[in-house]
Amino acid sequence: MKAPAVHASLAAGRKYPLPLPTGLGHEAAGIVEMIGPGVTDFRVGDHVVYMNAGVGAYTSRRNVPAEKLARIPEGIDDETPVAVFFKAMTAQYLVRKTFPVKKGNIVVVHAAAGGVGRILSGWTKALGATVIGTAGSPEKCRIAINAGCDHAVNYSEEDWIDQVINASDGRKADVVYDSVGKNTFLGSLDCTAKFGMVVLYGAASGPAPSIDPELLNKKGCLFLTRPSVFPHNADPVTFRENAAEVFEAMQRGYFKA
Incomplete structure (x- = not known):
């Protein structure tokens, strides 16, 4: 998968330590270039985004498990969701799950x-x-x-x-x-x-x-x-449902990217 746009959300230090040496970046958007055996959810050419495949988003190409990917809807470029995806997925569970506003x-x-x-x-x-x-x-x-x-x-x-x-x-x-x-x-x-x-x-x-x-x-x-984003997106179905809500809110103009 090629990653033309990347945004990192890293929290270093004692609270959120990273093993060294390490790659950088938790989230990226890109285009699927190859499909592994048994993958049926995506096709070559799909525009996708991820936030929880382990550090290493600052790469030109990367192998990412299919269950970690969400498809970017048509009409949204790669740069927009990757700039806000991790943050928007955090906001999504806060306003829709933790306390439904x-x-x-x-x-x-x-x-x-x-x-x-x-x-x-x-x-x-x-x-x-x-x-x-x-x-x-x-x-x-x-x-x-x-x-x-x-x-x-x-x-x-x-x-x-x-x-x-x-x-x-x-x-x-x-x-x-x-x-x-x-x-x-x-x-x-x-x-x-x-x-x-x-x-x-x-x-x-x-x-x-x-x-x-x-x-x-x-x-x-x-x-x-005291919630956090990853348990709210622990399985692929829930993760993609939550991502779809984020993209819908983005398209409706609920927040500014």
Whole structure:
């Protein structure tokens, strides 16, 4: 498979170590050049994308198991999905599986100016939610608004929690998507409505602090979960169904690539 466009999403260090020496890149798009024995899902010339075939996407050609591939629909070039595929697949399970967002929900998206954050902001807005994004600077807040947030709050400011709550006229969030971790996690609990959910799916500022489960009760019988993208795409059928949702959202303009 030739890979004309590649985008890497690597998290190095102690949290997500890679064995050395190693290739680079988790995701790529390309054109099928050869088919192995028993493969019936694809044909030579198909445009495909992957995100979970092991590191090594920064190659000109690569053998990839067929079950790791999803076909790119006609009308979408290779460069567009590969630029956002991993991030969009993350957003897909967050808004469709972890907490199915619906019209009228109040949604808080931390790091709304980031790759996943921008997709989450646009997608949840398209589903009818009121979206409050947070980011670490005034410029990033402007990016969050451009991505689809109704309001944007600078979480570097001391009163950011009050600002988030006031942005929705005092109504707390049905769900908080938190990829920041250490610097926002406890505040996320304070932004969440009774019986609401905090979705911790990253740790950009460091691991979230450990808490006594009783704190979730005291904050309003909250739900807390720590999901990740690969278990949500562990089998080929589910992976391709999820990818199809991503491509549909992309074609509908739910988020900006």
